[in-house]
Amino acid sequence: MSVKKPELLAPAGDLTRMKYALAYGADAVYAGQPAFSLRARENGFKNLDDLAEGVAYVHGQGKKFYLTSNVIPRNTKVEPFQKALLAALELKPDALIVADPGFVGWLRKVSPQTEVHLSVQANTTNYLTASFWKDLGVRRIILSRELRLSEILEIKERVPDLELEVFVHGAVCMAMSGRCMLSNWVTRRDANQGACDNSCRMPYRLYANEGPQCEGYKEHEGEFFLQRTDRPELQPVALDEDTWGTYFMSSRDLCALDVVPELVRAGLDSFKIEGRTRSVYYLSQVVRAYRMAIDASVDALESGDSLPADLKDARHALDFVDGRGFMPGFLKGPLPQNYESTHVEAPSGCVCAQILDYDAQSRSFRVNVKNQFSMDDSLEFMTPEGMSLCKISSLKNFRGEDADRLNPGTEGRVFIQDSGDFSLKNVKFGFFVKRTCPNSGTNT
Ligand code: SF4
Numbered sequence: 001m002s003v004k005k006p007e008l009l010a011p012a013g014d015l016t017r018m019k020y021a022l023a024y025g026a027d028a029v030y031a032g033q034p035a036f037s038l039r040a041r042e043n044g045f046k047n048l049d050d051l052a053e054g055v056a057y058v059h060g061q062g063k064k065f066y067l068t069s070n071v072i073p074r075n076t077k078v079e080p081f082q083k084a085l086l087a088a089l090e091l092k093p094d095a096l097i098v099a100d101p102g103f104v105g106w107l108r109k110v111s112p113q114t115e116v117h118l119s120v121q122a123n124t125t126n127y128l129t130a131s132f133w134k135d136l137g138v139r140r141i142i143l144s145r146e147l148r149l150s151e152i153l154e155i156k157e158r159v160p161d162l163e164l165e166v167f168v169h170g171a172v173c174m175a176m177s178g179r180c181m182l183s184n185w186v187t188r189r190d191a192n193q194g195a196c197d198n199s200c201r202m203p204y205r206l207y208a209n210e211g212p213q214c215e216g217y218k219e220h221e222g223e224f225f226l227q228r229t230d231r232p233e234l235q236p237v238a239l240d241e242d243t244w245g246t247y248f249m250s251s252r253d254l255c256a257l258d259v260v261p262e263l264v265r266a267g268l269d270s271f272k273i274e275g276r277t278r279s280v281y282y283l284s285q286v287v288r289a290y291r292m293a294i295d296a297s298v299d300a301l302e303s304g305d306s307l308p309a310d311l312k313d314a315r316h317a318l319d320f321v322d323g324r325g326f327m328p329g330f331l332k333g334p335l336p337q338n339y340e341s342t343h344v345e346a347p348s349g350c351v352c353a354q355i356l357d358y359d360a361q362s363r364s365f366r367v368n369v370k371n372q373f374s375m376d377d378s379l380e381f382m383t384p385e386g387m388s389l390c391k392i393s394s395l396k397n398f399r400g401e402d403a404d405r406l407n408p409g410t411e412g413r414v415f416i417q418d419s420g421d422f423s424l425k426n427v428k429f430g431f432f433v434k435r436t437c438p439n440s441g442t443n444t
Helices: 015-023 048-060 075-089 101-110 127-135 149-158 182-187 257-265 280-302 312-318
Strands: 007-011 028-032 064-069 095-098 116-118 140-142 163-170 253-255 270-273 350-359 364-369 379-383 386-390 392-396 411-416 431-434
Touching: 007 015, 007 280, 015 028, 015 048, 015 280, 028 048, 048 064, 048 075, 064 075, 075 095, 075 101, 095 101, 101 116, 127 149, 149 163, 149 257, 163 257, 163 280, 257 280, 257 312, 270 280, 280 312, 280 350, 280 379, 350 411
Parallel strands: 007 028, 007 270, 028 064, 064 095, 095 116, 116 140, 140 163, 163 270
Antiparallel strands: 163 253, 350 364, 350 431, 364 411, 379 386, 379 431, 392 411
16 A cells, blocks of 8 residues: 655754755755744845755755745835745745735736745634635645644545645744744744744743832742632642743643654645754754654555554654653644643753764764763764664864863764774764763753
């Protein structure tokens, strides 16, 4: 039985991240149009030259490059945005991701051959809306993240000729797929113009002004709850604080790994990973996890296996990335979206170093150290081909001196014993990782 393999679509925050995403198994990437995507501030694609290089590289690998042009423009931005879109179209991206209905209509007129994907910011939540966009010439809808799997299946059934893209992993908004004003309110940065400050994800602390006898505001101690005064029967919302504060507006991260077999069976077209601002390491592990999950699900379905696909290795890859606690989103029904504890959940493993290059003669790697590691650590070598144990024979620090350990933020050199069982192919996209991580470790 032949099963349709969905596209694995990864974020490309800049050219480097784009290359790692492809190396680790993405079929397509999405990158922000300079100044006109919702990551306008952090976008590593600064100009048309960056975009041209990105498109050429991706096409050289036989993969796809989607240009995210999903700002919600006001009157003053209409003409500059149109001009920028026309220039970007010359580069022949495989599709434009657009959110504004006016711009979808305009693009269909001025460039009918351009494939348009409707951004998640347009909040498509039902089949009637999906059908409306299809009639307007939209090729693909990026569905709202708040939909249940059963709702997605109904849209697929009722509008079969429309491509559907679903988010499978990454941060989610507290607001319904964006269109949120919280960042405007807290920091005067407009989320809908690409300047969101992630205000919902940040820690807050409760202060009280205790009267004119106090200087300024005082920190409160103890436990706090918010209670609707008109609905005392409702469960109070805990405002837990730890040493960093409270994260009560911050949502858990979406992780639909366990739902991948069902999403594959449903014949959906594209599985999207969020996170254009995340590190190359995070991106590599997450892409690797979903590559394995999709491939295992397709294999299981093709072999007529009624058992769920084996996702053990894919889950293991996610043990090495941090997040705000995972939830399967709304795919399986409404679940508590927010933290129950205020802590960012530490990964069980961590990245020690990113490999910069390899010297075959000395069998050593020049590395950028991310977390401290020592001669005694049992490291694993991670490349797009997989992971394997390796033993360090010696270390040199950034001065070229012998060292027992290497410290984060420095360059160093790692000499390894011949373990013989890992490939050095794609080594430039490799990392050294370890299974246990000190609490202070960071994987971002
Ligand atoms: S503040 Fe939070 S909910 Fe609002 S747009 Fe930014 S990330 Fe989304």
